[in-house]
Amino acid sequence: MISRIAARPHYADARAMSSFETGGPRSATPLYLILTLAAGGLGLSVALACGCGADTPTALAAVAVATLGHLALQWRRRAAASGLQGGPWRDRADMLAMGVIGAGVLLAARSGPGLLVVGIAAIALGWGTTRPGLPVAPVWRALAAGLGSWLTVVGVDQAHRHGFSAMGALMGGGLALLVAAAHLQKVPGRDKARLRLLSGALALAGHAWLLGWWWADWLPTSAWWALAAAPLSLVAGVATMAGASRLGRGWGWLAALLHALLLTAALWAVVALR
8 A cells, every 4th residue: 555655656645635625525525415415405495486396206316316426526535635546435436426326317217318417417527526647726626516516406406397497507506606616715826816816706706696686586586585695705705815714615615505595495485485
């Protein structure tokens, strides 16, 4: 084992740094999974709010598949951080990923080919950000994380109603931007100032996305509740600019989570009126 690491010192160091710049896979995994569950809950609520949810059990299964898929992704990142090509974490990740892919195919057979497209896109994102030896720029990693959250919302909504919905895509847009912004709150290196400005712009765009579509009457009246997450994004930006990047990243994650939870609550308020 030592010889394998020593033979690839730069590779091991680079992979470990790319992992721990985001807080480390071990510490980040529970929060990632909570955000995935929140995105799944949001996707589940979209069809219920419009009365279009025809298959709630399949939608719940889609939430479970998305969460397990994200867990497999985190295990692959943990394996990559060790600097080894294999190892127990990589073996566990591959086994879990095979099960997730099989379950996804079954869900797509029930819900329609569109869900298969969502699954393929999610697999491509996971492979592109965890393949050993493939450098991933911080901006791409952040955008991939945001797109993964959006795919979760869209995929669960599609599993629920057995078809694509523009409303599901709109609901997941703000969350995707906030998740991407949180990923850029703590980035080491010479470009950190530029990336932090980009993080602030993404967070602002995430809240503006919600406000704009709400103002255009595309979202339920109660969707403005999710704007209560905006102060958390502001605190995250201030903390990051002050040099407390780890604290800013934490506030950024909380902003994304609160956004998803409040938007879900707004949809359930609509369900209660039906």
